[in-house]
Amino acid sequence: xxxxxxxVLALLPALKQSKVTATWASYIDSTPDGVPVIGxxxxxxxxxxxxxxxxxxxxxxPGAGHLIxxxxxxxxxxxxxxxxxxxxxARHGATKVADF
Numbered sequence: 001x002x003x004x005x006x007x008v009l010a011l012l013p014a015l016k017q018s019k020v021t022a023t024w025a026s027y028i029d030s031t032p033d034g035v036p037v038i039g040x041x042x043x044x045x046x047x048x049x050x051x052x053x054x055x056x057x058x059x060x061x062p063g064a065g066h067l068i069x070x071x072x073x074x075x076x077x078x079x080x081x082x083x084x085x086x087x088x089x090a091r092h093g094a095t096k097v098a099d100f
Contacts, residue, residue, distance in 0.1 A: 030054040031089075038067055038084035048072055049086055 001023050009016055031037060031052035038050045050068050053060065063078065070077040082088075 028055050033088075036060070036064065036084055037086045038064060039071065039081055039086050041086050 001020060005018075005020055009018070029052050031054070034054055036050065036052045036054075036056075039048065041047050041049055048068060048071050050064060053064070057064070066078045067081060067084070069075070071081060
């Protein structure tokens with residue numbers, strides 16, 4: 001943060017008196033293919049995972065929420081859930097959730 005602030009001051013000297021008063025950082029979850037994981041974990045039947053939205057959760061949240069609800073209630077899914085299946089990484093050597 002300090003380095004970024006120093007760069008801003010170098011580019012915009014008019015902000016020389018500015019101060020950083022608060023900071024925040026977080027982890028952005030993502031998957032190797034950039035597609036969220038939505039589905040049941042084979043190793044934990046009954047557990048539906050919805051993760052790896054890579055910061056796009058706000059935009060795709062309504063559709064993802066509908067798909068998750070469909071999976072939880074055994075309704076016909078709003079979209080094909082296969083592209084989001086947690087097991088899709090197994091063919092690349094991932095053996096558990098933490099590997100992807």
